Amino acid sequence: MxxxxxxxxxxxxxxxxxxxxxxxxxxxxxxxxxxxxxxxxxxxxxxREATDEGNMRAQSQGHGLNGELVSEISKSFEAKGIKLMNNMSADDDHGGISYMYLLNGSGRHIVKVHIFGSKAARVAGMKQMYSENGDEAVLEKVLGRTTIRSKGYVSLVYTASGGEKDEYEPDVLQVFQHVLEQLR
The missing domain is CATH 1.10.287 (Helix Hairpins)
Structure with missing residues (x-):
């Protein structure tokens, strides 16, 4: 051993x-x-950094304060038999967020939901993006038509291009009107 x-x-x-x-x-x-x-x-x-981070995560996922708005838009289009597809979102540097959808997957029919921090921010942002700051506008171009409806801190934008410009417009405008009427 x-x-x-x-x-x-x-x-x-x-x-x-x-x-x-x-x-x-x-x-x-x-x-x-x-x-x-x-x-x-x-x-x-x-x-307040934790609160801001949580709010941004919630907004980008369609929850929180904007969740009801995004949910109402989805339900309203679904009721019309239109699928919102390829959901994308982007935050701006001022607390706003934008969502973009293709109607029934078509790149010729795009709906954008711009949610700003305030009405003043919406007016300035829409002027910068679309050269329009009113509550309603139709921008007719050779390649397509863009219809804008706004209220308060929200702007809803529908762009149709090609020979199918009128395919969804009546339904889209009815959804826009319904959704904007829900805003306080």
Whole structure:
């Protein structure tokens, strides 16, 4: 035998000591990491950053304050037998968000929902994007027609191009009117 009983007891104690030390170091490290994470989360709460992040996530997923509006648009088009497809969304730098849909998957029929932070932001944003700042407009171009309906902080835009300009327009305008009437 190379080691006696006392040597084995000593080696066992050393191994236990090392394991306890490693566990202690790991515990302290995780405590420090959790503490830093908690401090960062608390900072976000006090600076409203956490609220802003949550609102942006909710808006981009169609939940939160804009969720009812987006849901109403979807239900209204569905009632007309029109599918809103290829849903895309984009945030602006001023707390607004825009959604874009293809009607029944056609790239010739596009509905955009622009939700701004305020009516003033809507007026300025629509003037910048479409050179129109009124509540209603029709922009007739060689390649297509764009119809705009707005109320308060929301603008609904329908663009149809090609020889199918009139295919969905009556239904789209009825949906726009219905949705905008729901706004306070």
């Amino acid at each position: 190379w080691f006696g009983r006392e040597d084995r007891i000593l080696v066992g104690r050393i191994i236990k000591s090392v394991l306890v030390s490693v566990m202690l170091i790991a515990s302290v490290w995780s405590l420090v990491a959790c503490s830093a994470s908690s401090i960062e989360q608390e900072r976000k709460v006090y600076t």
